[in-house]
Amino acid sequence: LLLSQNKKMAFKEMPAEGTCSLPFNVLPEVLELQESHTIPNRRWFHEHPELAFKEHDTAKHVYKLLLEYGVEEKRIRTGVGGTGIVAMIPGGGGSGPCIALRADMDALPLTETADIPYKSKNDGCMHACGHDGHMAALLSAAKIIVEQKDQIFGTVCLIFQPAEEGHAGARAMIEDGALEGIDSIYGIHLWSYINLGEIGCSEGPIMAASDRFDITVKGKGGHGSMPDGTVDAIVEAASIVTSLQTIVSRNVSPLDRGVVTCGTIKGGYGYNIIADKVEITGTCRSFTPTTQELIKTRMEHICTHTGHMHGGEVDFHYKYGYPPTVNAYKEQVEVVQSVGEKLVGEERARKHVVTMGAEDFSFFLEKIPGCFFFVGAALPGEKRPHHKSIFDFDEKAMMISASMFVEIIRKTLCQST
Numbered sequence: 001l002l003l004s005q006n007k008k009m010a011f012k013e014m015p016a017e018g019t020c021s022l023p024f025n026v027l028p029e030v031l032e033l034q035e036s037h038t039i040p041n042r043r044w045f046h047e048h049p050e051l052a053f054k055e056h057d058t059a060k061h062v063y064k065l066l067l068e069y070g071v072e073e074k075r076i077r078t079g080v081g082g083t084g085i086v087a088m089i090p091g092g093g094g095s096g097p098c099i100a101l102r103a104d105m106d107a108l109p110l111t112e113t114a115d116i117p118y119k120s121k122n123d124g125c126m127h128a129c130g131h132d133g134h135m136a137a138l139l140s141a142a143k144i145i146v147e148q149k150d151q152i153f154g155t156v157c158l159i160f161q162p163a164e165e166g167h168a169g170a171r172a173m174i175e176d177g178a179l180e181g182i183d184s185i186y187g188i189h190l191w192s193y194i195n196l197g198e199i200g201c202s203e204g205p206i207m208a209a210s211d212r213f214d215i216t217v218k219g220k221g222g223h224g225s226m227p228d229g230t231v232d233a234i235v236e237a238a239s240i241v242t243s244l245q246t247i248v249s250r251n252v253s254p255l256d257r258g259v260v261t262c263g264t265i266k267g268g269y270g271y272n273i274i275a276d277k278v279e280i281t282g283t284c285r286s287f288t289p290t291t292q293e294l295i296k297t298r299m300e301h302i303c304t305h306t307g308h309m310h311g312g313e314v315d316f317h318y319k320y321g322y323p324p325t326v327n328a329y330k331e332q333v334e335v336v337q338s339v340g341e342k343l344v345g346e347e348r349a350r351k352h353v354v355t356m357g358a359e360d361f362s363f364f365l366e367k368i369p370g371c372f373f374f375v376g377a378a379l380p381g382e383k384r385p386h387h388k389s390i391f392d393f394d395e396k397a398m399m400i401s402a403s404m405f406v407e408i409i410r411k412t413l414c415q416s417t
Contacts, residue, residue: 024196024197024343024344024345024348024400025342025343025344025403026343026399026400026402026403027144027402027403027406027407029144029147029406030140030141030144030399030402030403030406031399033140033143033144033402034140034395034396034398034399037136037139037140037143038136038137038139038140038395038398038399038402039136039395039398041065041135041136041139041140042132042133042135042136042395042398043118043132044061045058045061045127045131045132045135045136046118046119046120046126046127046132047118047119047120047121048061048120048121048122049107049108049120049122049125049126049127049132050105050106050107050122050125051106051107051108051109051125051165052106052162052163052164052165052166052167052169053082053083053106053162053163053167053169054083054106055083055105055106055162055163056083058083058105058135059078059083059084059085059105059160059162062085062105062135062139062160063076063078063085065139066085066087066139066142066158069139069142069143069146070143070146070147071087071089071142071146071158075087075088075089075090076088080173080176080177080178081161081162081163081169081170081171081172081173081174081175081176081178082162082163082169082172083105083162083163084105084159084160084161084162084169084172084173084176084178085158085159085160086157086158086159086160086173086178087142087157087158087160088155088156088157088158089142089145089146089149089152089155089156089157089158090149090155091149091150091151091152091153091154091155091156091413092149092150092151092152093150093151093152093153093414093415094153095153095154096152096153096154096155096413097154097155097183097184097412097413098154098155098156098157098181098182098183099154099155099156099157099182099183099184099185099186099408099409099412099413100156100157100158100159100179100182100184100185100186100364100370101138101141101156101157101158101159101185101186101187101405101408101409102138102159102160102161102185102186102187102361102364103131103134103135103137103138103158103159103160103161103187103188104131104134104135104160104161104162104164104169105131105135105160105161105162105164106131106162106163106164106165106167106169107120107122107125107126107127107128107131107132107165108125108126108127108128108129108165108387109124109125110124110125110126110128110387110388110389111123111124111126111389112126112128112389112390113389113390114384114389114390114391114392116392126389126391127391128386128387128388128389128391129165129386129387129391130189130190130191130192130377130386130391130393131164133190133377133393133395133397133398133401134188134189134190134401135160136398137188137398137401137402137405138158138160138401138402138405140398140402141402141405141406141409142156142158144402144406145406145409151410151414152409152413152414153413153414153415154412154413156409156413157182159173159178159185161173164359164360164361166321168321168322168360168363169360170360170361170362170363170364171360171363174363174364174367179364179367179368182368183368183369184329184332184368184369184370184412185364185365185368185369185370186332186335186336186370186371186372186373186405186408187361187364187370187371187372187373188372188373188374188375188401188404188405189359189372189373189374189375190374190375190377190393190397190398190401191353191374191375191376191377191378192377192378192379192383192384192385192386192391192392192393193353193355193378193385193386194351194353194374194376194377194378195376195378196376196377196378196394196396196397196400197344197348197376197400198344198348198349198351198376199336199340199343199344199348199349199350199351199373199374199375199376199400199404200351200352200353200373200374200375200376201327201333201336201337201340201349201350201351201353201371201373201374202327202333202350202351202352202353202354203327203328203330203333204326204327204328205287205288205324205325205326205327205354206325206326206327206353206354206355206372206374207324207325207354207355207356207357207358207359207362207372208257208259208285208286208287208324208325208355208356208357208358209284209285209286209287209292209320209321209322209323209324209358209362210283210284210285210321210322210357210358211283211284211285211286211292211296211318211319211320211321212281212282212283212284212318212319212321213280213281213282213283213284213299213316213317213318213319214279214280214281214316214317214319215237215240215279215280215281215303215314215315215316215317216277216278216279216280216314216315217233217236217237217240217267217277217278217279217280217307217312217313217314218233218276218277218307218312218313218314218315219231219232219233219236219274219275219276219277219278219310219311219312220276220311220312221233221269221273221274221275221276222273222274223272223273223274224271224272224273224274225272227274230274230276231276231310231311231312232274232275232310233267233274233275233276233277233278233312234267234268234274234275234278235310236278236306236307236310236312236314237265237267237278237280239306239309239310240280240302240303240306240314241262241265241280243302243306244260244262244282244299244302245260247260247294247295247298247299247302248260248295251294251295251298252291252294252295253291256287256288256291257285257286257287257291257356258284258285258286258291258294258295259283259284259285259286259356260282260284260295260299261282261283261284261285262280262281262282263281263282263283264279264280264281264282265278265279265280266278266279266280267279284296284299284318285356285358286324287324288324296318299316299318300316300318303316304316321358322358322359322360322362322363323362323363323366324358324362325358325359325361325362325365325372326362326365327365327371327372327373328365329365329369329370329371331369332369332370332371333371335371335408335411335412336371336373336404336408337349337350338411339404339407339408339411340373340404342407343400343403343404343407344400351374351376353374357386359372373404375397375400375401375404376397376400377393377394377397378393378394379392379393379394380394
């Protein structure tokens with residue numbers, strides 16, 4: 001038996017199946033809620049997905065469950081940053097800091113193709129990134145925290161955030177005052193790329209900055225048989241696409257990382273017509289401001305001078321998106337690693353997970369101390385990648401997630417006995 005540092009509460013040892021051959025531990029209260037609350041809640045969210053800033057039914061359901069689980073109505077603020085919810089659970093033990101736990105709520109514009117009993121009921125919309133599991137885990141943690149709030153010195157803040165998927169819901173919530181009075185914040189991402197029973201938590205950058213670019217290539221059209229009197233926008237665009245790929249390979253340091261991806265290219269009118277316009281869109285990823293600006297500057301140079309070389313014109317627009325998600329606060333990282341070690345063991349609680357994917361939890365970490373970490377959720381057998389129509393995760397990972405949330409609060413807000 002492993003004991004909680006802040007409360008004499010035994011963990012239950014669970015045999016992990018499939019991708020994980022070693023046991024892991026969960027809180028007995030979490031285990032008790034798994035079949036009766038956590039899984040049913042997750043499946044309700046999965047069946048009723050909603051897109052960014054349209055999470056109206058989702059927010060209503062979260063609100064209903066918070067009341068059912070004992071959160072006082074006067075402590076729940078709705079409509080934060082659009083459709084977000086901020087709920088406060090004051091501790092009964094005395095004064096102390098305010099610690100926030102965050103779950104995102106939005107789904108993706110995908111049609112689900114997996115053959116599962118809890119398949120999305122909303123055509124063209126599905127939870128393909130685990131946000132349904134994040135909400136379910138945080139709700140179960142909230143139920144336990146409310147039941148044990150007399151042992152808490154301080155306040156627990158629950159943040160249910162809209163619009164993580166590319167629409168900066170975190171920033172909208174911050175602008176609406178969601179972080180007022182908050183001392184630190186923790187967030188989880190169920191991650192199908194690491195095994196059940198593993199936790200990815202480390203200092204430094206863990207997710208990339210995500211920027212967008214739009215390029216309009218302008219030429220001079222004409223007949224396909226008479227190119228000498230034209231400026232072929234397709235040839236011009238092809239040169240730009242090829243040259244952009246040299247930025248990471250020849251300008252970014254080999255010791256650093258970056259991505260330049262052209263995601264769409266549209267142009268042309270017919271097989272025998274030389275196009276006068278081509279539009280290119282894409283994304284750039286980086287971990288540091290220096291690399292971010294290097295990529296942007298080189299893209300500008302390539303576009304401008306390629307246009308001159310071909311006798312055309314190129315409009316280049318660069319839009320900054322999410323900043324990199326950086327675990328810059330050692331104290332909060334150590335809290336997560338310490339709690340994770342009790343659940344899955346030292347080695348498996350410190351997996352170094354870094355991805356060029358992006359996450360708007362980064363906006364929270366720019367404002368206050370905190371830690372963002374990954375909870376392994378891979379199913380056995382066929383891979384179920386994020387943002388794919390067959391995505392799914394091992395629901396046992398929600399027990400680790402809920403246990404992590406509860407134990408983070410115990411470690412930070414409960415006095416040792």
